[in-house]
Amino acid sequence: RINGQRLWDSLMELAQIGATEKGGVKRLTLTDLDRQGRDLIVRWAEQAGMSVTVDKIGNVFMRRAGRDNSLPPIVTGSHIDTQPTGGKFDGNYGVLAGLEVVRTLNEHGIATEAPIEVAFWTNEEGSRFVPVMMGSGVFCGAFSLETAYAAKDVDGKTVREELERIGYLGEEEPGQHPIGAYFETHIEQGPVLEDADKVIGVVPAVMGLSWYDCIVSGMEAHAGPTPMGLRRDALQVATTIMQETVAIANRYPPYGRGTVGMVQVFPNSRNVIPGQVKFSIDLRNVNEELLNTMHEEMLAFVAKTRAETGLGIEVERVSYYPPCPFHPDCVNAVRAATDKLGYSTMDVVSGAGHDAIYTARVAPSGMIFVPCKDGISHNEIEDAQPAHLEAGCNVLLHAMLERARV
Amino acid sequence: RINGQRLWDSLMELAQIGATEKGGVKRLTLTDLDRQGRDLIVRWAEQAGMSVTVDKIGNVFMRRAGRDNSLPPIVTGSHIDTQPTGGKFDGNYGVLAGLEVVRTLNEHGIATEAPIEVAFWTNEEGSRFVPVMMGSGVFCGAFSLETAYAAKDVDGKTVREELERIGYLGEEEPGQHPIGAYFETHIEQGPVLEDADKVIGVVPAVMGLSWYDCIVSGMEAHAGPTPMGLRRDALQVATTIMQETVAIANRYPPYGRGTVGMVQVFPNSRNVIPGQVKFSIDLRNVNEELLNTMHEEMLAFVAKTRAETGLGIEVERVSYYPPCPFHPDCVNAVRAATDKLGYSTMDVVSGAGHDAIYTARVAPSGMIFVPCKDGISHNEIEDAQPAHLEAGCNVLLHAMLERARV
Ligand SMILES: NC(=O)NCCC(=O)O
Ligand SMILES: NC(=O)NCCC(=O)O
Numbered sequence: 029r030i031n032g033q034r035l036w037d038s039l040m041e042l043a044q045i046g047a048t049e050k051g052g053v054k055r056l057t058l059t060d061l062d063r064q065g066r067d068l069i070v071r072w073a074e075q076a077g078m079s080v081t082v083d084k085i086g087n088v089f090m091r092r093a094g095r096d097n098s099l100p101p102i103v104t105g106s107h108i109d110t111q112p113t114g115g116k117f118d119g120n121y122g123v124l125a126g127l128e129v130v131r132t133l134n135e136h137g138i139a140t141e142a143p144i145e146v147a148f149w150t151n152e153e154g155s156r157f158v159p160v161m162m163g164s165g166v167f168c169g170a171f172s173l174e175t176a177y178a179a180k181d182v183d184g185k186t187v188r189e190e191l192e193r194i195g196y197l198g199e200e201e202p203g204q205h206p207i208g209a210y211f212e213t214h215i216e217q218g219p220v221l222e223d224a225d226k227v228i229g230v231v232p233a234v235m236g237l238s239w240y241d242c243i244v245s246g247m248e249a250h251a252g253p254t255p256m257g258l259r260r261d262a263l264q265v266a267t268t269i270m271q272e273t274v275a276i277a278n279r280y281p282p283y284g285r286g287t288v289g290m291v292q293v294f295p296n297s298r299n300v301i302p303g304q305v306k307f308s309i310d311l312r313n314v315n316e317e318l319l320n321t322m323h324e325e326m327l328a329f330v331a332k333t334r335a336e337t338g339l340g341i342e343v344e345r346v347s348y349y350p351p352c353p354f355h356p357d358c359v360n361a362v363r364a365a366t367d368k369l370g371y372s373t374m375d376v377v378s379g380a381g382h383d384a385i386y387t388a389r390v391a392p393s394g395m396i397f398v399p400c401k402d403g404i405s406h407n408e409i410e411d412a413q414p415a416h417l418e419a420g421c422n423v424l425l426h427a428m429l430e431r432a433r434v
Numbered sequence: 435r436i437n438g439q440r441l442w443d444s445l446m447e448l449a450q451i452g453a454t455e456k457g458g459v460k461r462l463t464l465t466d467l468d469r470q471g472r473d474l475i476v477r478w479a480e481q482a483g484m485s486v487t488v489d490k491i492g493n494v495f496m497r498r499a500g501r502d503n504s505l506p507p508i509v510t511g512s513h514i515d516t517q518p519t520g521g522k523f524d525g526n527y528g529v530l531a532g533l534e535v536v537r538t539l540n541e542h543g544i545a546t547e548a549p550i551e552v553a554f555w556t557n558e559e560g561s562r563f564v565p566v567m568m569g570s571g572v573f574c575g576a577f578s579l580e581t582a583y584a585a586k587d588v589d590g591k592t593v594r595e596e597l598e599r600i601g602y603l604g605e606e607e608p609g610q611h612p613i614g615a616y617f618e619t620h621i622e623q624g625p626v627l628e629d630a631d632k633v634i635g636v637v638p639a640v641m642g643l644s645w646y647d648c649i650v651s652g653m654e655a656h657a658g659p660t661p662m663g664l665r666r667d668a669l670q671v672a673t674t675i676m677q678e679t680v681a682i683a684n685r686y687p688p689y690g691r692g693t694v695g696m697v698q699v700f701p702n703s704r705n706v707i708p709g710q711v712k713f714s715i716d717l718r719n720v721n722e723e724l725l726n727t728m729h730e731e732m733l734a735f736v737a738k739t740r741a742e743t744g745l746g747i748e749v750e751r752v753s754y755y756p757p758c759p760f761h762p763d764c765v766n767a768v769r770a771a772t773d774k775l776g777y778s779t780m781d782v783v784s785g786a787g788h789d790a791i792y793t794a795r796v797a798p799s800g801m802i803f804v805p806c807k808d809g810i811s812h813n814e815i816e817d818a819q820p821a822h823l824e825a826g827c828n829v830l831l832h833a834m835l836e837r838a839r840v
Contacts, residue, residue, distance in 0.1 A: 113701065218659025235658060239704060250811050251693035251716045252641060252785030253624025256683055258809075263694055264680055267673040274670055277662055287657035288669055289704045293697045295519070298645060298714040299786075300695050300812055308704040310657045379658030380705075403664070405656050406706055 030425055031135075032418030035128040039417070042068060042108070042124065043116035052408025053116055057109035057151040057162075058086070058187065063194035065108045066148070069123060073146065076130050081205065082198025085176055086150040086191045087163040089205055092130050094143035094432065100208035102140070102432040103391075104129065104424060105147030106383060107163075111155050115410025117215045117400065117417075123148045125213045125421040129428060140432035142208055149383045150191075156181045159347065164383035166202045168390050170349070173202060207391035209358055209431045212384040213420045214395060215412050219403025220376050227419045228366045229376035229397030232359055234385045235283060236319045236351035240309040242269060242330070245340035248295060248303030259301055263293060265339050266305040272329045273309050276322050283377055284322060285312035309343070314351050314377045352385040358394025358427075365426035371419050380405075396423050436831055437541075438824030441534040445823070448474060448514070448530065449522035458814025459522055463515035463557040463568075464492070464596035471514045472602060475529060475554065482536050484552070487611065488604025491582055492556035492597045493569040495611055498536050500549035500838065506614035508546070508838040509797075510535065510830060511553030512789060513569075517561050521816025523621045523806065523823075529554045531619045531827040535834060547839035548614055555789045556597075562587045565753070570789035572608045574796050576755070579608060613797035615764055615837045618790040619826045620801060621818050625809025626782050633825050634772045635782030635803030638765055640791045641689060642725045642757035646715040648675060648736070651746035654701060654709025665707055669699055671745050672711040678735045679715050682728050689783055690728060691718035715749070720757045720783045758791040764800025764833070771832035777825050786811075802829050 045064045046055030055061040066088065070080055073090035081089045091101060106122025126146030133140070149167070154160025157179040159171060166176050177188035191197040216222075221229050246260035270288045277286030290308040311326065313319035327343065334341045366373045376397050387393045398420035401411035451470045452461030461467040472494065476486055479496035487495045497507060512528025532552030539546070555573070560566025563585040565577060572582050583594035597603040622628075627635050652668035676694045683692030696714040717732065719725035733749065740747045772779045782803050793799045804826035807817035 216659060217656045218661070219655075219664050220659070220661065223664070237658070248813060249625075249809060250623045250786055251695055252643070252691060252718055252787070253622060253626070253811075254691075254785065254809060255624070255626065255688065256680070256691065258625050258629070261680070261693075263676065263697070267676050270669065270673050274662070274667070282661065285658060285660075285662065287667075287705070287707055289657055289699075289706050289708060290702050291669065291697055291699045293695075296696050297812070298695045299693070299716055301693055302695060310705055312658055379660065380656055381658070403655060403660060405659075406703070407654060 030128045030132045030418065030421045032414055034131065035124060035417060035421055036414045038124045038127065039116060039120060042120055046110065048408055050408040052410065053110045053114050054112055055110045056112065056156045057153065058190035058194055060194065062109055066196060069108065069148065072127055076127065076134055078130065081200055082196055083200040083202045083205060084173060084198055085163050085166045085202050086196040086198065087167060087202065088148050090146045092133065092144045094140045096141055097143055099142035100206040101143040101145040102209050102428050103145040103147055103207045104211045104428060105149065106212050106214060107149050107152030109151055109153050111153050111406045113408050115405060115407060117410055117412045118217065118405050119152055121215060121417060122213045125424050128421050129425045132425060138434060140429065140434060142432040144428060144432055152383055157187050161381055161383055161386060164386035168386040169203060170386055207387060210384060210387040210391050210393040211358065211424055211427055212382055212395045213424050214382060214397060215400040215405060216376060216397040216403065217380050217400060217405035221397060221399040222403060224374055226374045227371045227398065227416055228373040228423055230359060230363050230366060230373055231354060231378050231395035231397055232375050233314050233351060233353040234378040234382060235285065235312040235314045236316055237347065237349055237381055238311045238319060238323055238345060239347035240343050241346050242307050242309055242343045244305045246303055249301045251299040251301055254301060260339055261301050262305045262339065263302040265333060265337050266307060268333060269330060270307065273326065276325050280313060280318050280322060283314040284318065285379060312379060316351050319351065349381065349385060352388050354388060354394045355392030358392050361427040361430045362394050362396050362423060365423045365430065368426060369422055371423065396420050436534045436538045436824065436827045438820055440537065441530060441823060441827055442820045444530045444533065445522060445526060448526055452516065454814055456814040458816065459516045459520050460518055461516045462518065462562045463559065464593065464600055468515055469600035475514065478533055479552065482533065482540055484536065487606055488602055489606040489608045489611060490579060490604055491569050491572045491608050492602040492604065493573060493608065494554050496552045498539065498550045500546045502547055503549055505548035506612040507549040507551040508615050508834050509551045509553055509613050510617045510834060511555065512618050512620060513555050513558030515557055515559050517559055517812045519814050521811060521813060523816055523818045524623065524811050525558055527621060527823060528619045531830050534827050535831045538831060544840060546835065550834060550838055558789055563593050567787055567789055567792060570792035574792040575609060576792055613793060616790060616793040616797050616799040617764060617830055617833055618788055618801045619830050620788060620803060621806035621811060622782060622803040622809065623786050623806060623811035627803060627805040628809060630780055632780045633777045633804065633822055634779040634829055636765060636769050636772060636779055637760060637784050637801035637803055638781050639720050639757060639759040640784040640788060641691065641718040641720045642722055643753065643755055643787055644717045644725060644729055644751060645753035646749050647752050648713050648715055648749045650711045652709055655707045657705040657707055660707060666745055667707050668711045668745065669708040671739060671743050672713060674739060675736060676713065679732065682731050686719060686724050686728060689720040690724065691785060718785060722757050725757065755787065755791060758794050760794060760800045761798030764798050767833040767836045768800050768802050768829060770836065771829045774832060775828055802826050
């Protein structure tokens with residue numbers, strides 16, 4: 029069993045780097061604060077006797093040797109970058125749980141057949157640079173190193189120059205690093221476990237995701253003198269598409285999701301009929317066919333609305349990844365470890381994307397979820413119970429030992 | 435008849451002060467540019483032999499003496515401040531049409547019984563300081579001089595200090611200035627005249643206006659892991675109120691208006707269910723009873739939505755003025771002048787607020803509308819035809835002469 033207090037203390041120490049007044053963390057990827065966080069973890073890993081490799085996109089692999097180092101390592105990890113108004117647990121928990129597994133093995137003098145590694149992936153959040161899940165995406169070949177290097181933040185700084193600046197532009201070719209199996213522990217970022225009062229979520233799959241930018245163009249005009257019948261009100265048309273986004277998701281329960289999170293209205297003045305509205309659409313489903321159906325229904329609704337209203341409506345897909353079922357060996361290892369340890373459990377399909385969906389393209393992968401308070405994440409008030417974090421880490425320990433063989 | 439070319443040339447010269455690249459004007463109230471605009475018009479007035487009075491809120495009255503100067507003056511005017519992305523005609527036309535009337539009278543050596551005055555009112559637009567229509571509002575007692583003085587722009591500068599800085603903090607007590615009758619020429623700022631192919635709009639009344647701020651509060655949560663049934667999506671609830679705003683207006687044709695022009699979504703991130711949405715509601719009608727009914731229906735819909743969804747919904751009225759019917763003497767003077775001059779004409783209820791609704795509280799008032807291109811105003815591409823501007827100014831000349839008596 030791992031040491032829950034030590035895990036908690038490490039989480040709290042890491043959370044001081046970029047701590048916000050409201051108790052959250054702001055540690056955007058490839059900033060000076062990210063460097064401080066990375067340096068701290070690398071120091072801890074070295075203190076635990078691990079060797080460290082950095083690849084060309086700044087992914088860091090920290091290795092505890094096995095008895096047979098020709099075997100591919102059993103890897104765990106996540107990310108330590110945060111949202112601008114992020115919490116202490118999202119990502120950070122997965123990395124420090126891995127470190128705690130190694131510390132526990134060291135403490136008990138347990139050797140594994142295969143090496144064990146803890147990884148942290150660059151820019152999972154995608155808040156500063158897109159694409160999201162950048163390090164693991166480059167690693168598995170979802171997009172190229174050049175694409176990632178060229179990504180710019182709002183100030184025009186590129187990923188490559190920022191990696192170099194903070195000293196994490198490594199030598200290893202991304203994807204060259206062998207992985208025998210990959211496990212990722214993470215807070216659920218949703219309310220399902222808490223609602224069902226379960227401690228461990230076994231994650232059979234991650235939902236596929238389809239992101240769109242939608243622009244509705246009407247005609248800007250004065251709110252007073254323009255008769256209702258002569259208006260081309262972009263907002264009124266946009267709201268029907270916003271509502272349809274949710275209606276589509278509701279037609280495909282239980283794993284359909286539809287969200288409009290971002291809206292910009294032009295010129296955004298009280299007495300001007302909106303001439304243009306830009307907004308985001310986020311559709312998800314765990315079933316690829318249903319996700320495609322949702323996509324088609326959304327496009328059909330847009331086409332119908334365009335025809336009926338005569339307004340300009342553009343919709344562009346800006347991100348997509350298909351649903352990702354995890355490898356039965358990894359899912360079963362998590363389930364077996366949970367049962368052995370006697371924790372209450374249920375299956376939870378992940379609605380959020382994680383680095384594990386990209387590692388799954390190159391190695392058997394699986395995830396372990398623990399509850400977070402009120403299901404809230406990407407928020408400074410994100411919170412989790414020490415006992416739940418400890419339980420998830422124990423499950424990780426046993427699942428990894430099963431794959432790495434003692 | 436007035437000199438259309440001289441009117442146009444003056445409009446174009448004034449439009450150079452604060453001219454924008456896109457052909458519009460940005461000359462916010464009480465800025466250095468506003469001072470330059472004011473100085474130019476005062477210089478022109480003095481060249482036309484007029485005397486100038488400034489009151490404590492910076493309203494400027496430029497007087498051409500009559501034969502009997504004990505009679506209250508027949509006044510015309512408007513404003514010269516603009517929106518941040520404003521045009522060349524909104525307000526400016528009304529002031530320069532007044533000046534052109536005086537120049538024409540001078541040229542033909544015509545004396546009037548009552549004095550004639552041209553006024554420009556401070557801060558009609560309300561873009562830099564609220565309340566909107568500030569100078570005329572203080573003049574008629576709609577709100578106090580102290581309220582107006584204390585208004586701050588985004589940099590914290592007050593109306594009083596800015597009036598002083600640009601040299602337009604006058605001595606006269608607002609409202610002390612006598613007005614025998616008030617006429618205001620203005621571009622329509624709507625598409626009705628152009629649609630009907632008429633040159634002159636006789637304005638029987640201005641719609642009443644009711645402005646609200648609405649805040650819907652739900653719960654911010656991650657767009658992926660949060661099941662549809664457990665969401666408290668502030669945007670989805672807000673969109674129903676946005677749609678109802680328009681539906682209410684559509685229930686009260688032809689003079690019901692309903693607009694949502696301004697929307698802010700929090701935290702406004704693609705994969706976060708909106709936790710809060712703030713938006714504006716603008717309701718108008720020319721009939722006070724119907725405007726009240728619209729107000730009640732909006733509040734009832736909000737109450738019903740609050741009860742049905744359980745989300746927090748606050749709605750606060752932030753501005754109100756009742757419908758303003760103009761004085762039959764002034765409306766008839768405009769109609770008679772138009773008929774005499776043989777211009778095509780129709781009645782157009784003003785959907786926009788104007789300084790004339792405040793002068794109407796202290797003196798018989800009326801307005802003259804001319805078409806503007808595509809009905810567009812509050813936009814740098816605002817445009818109007820020289821022939822229409824000339825026609826409106828001729829109507830003004832004759833309406834004023836009828837009231838001032840030759
Ligand atoms: N875990 C996480 O928030 N990933 C970002 C992509 C998503 O919205 O699922
Ligand atoms: N003329 C004008 O735009 N007035 C501002 C108030 C309104 O929205 O009607």
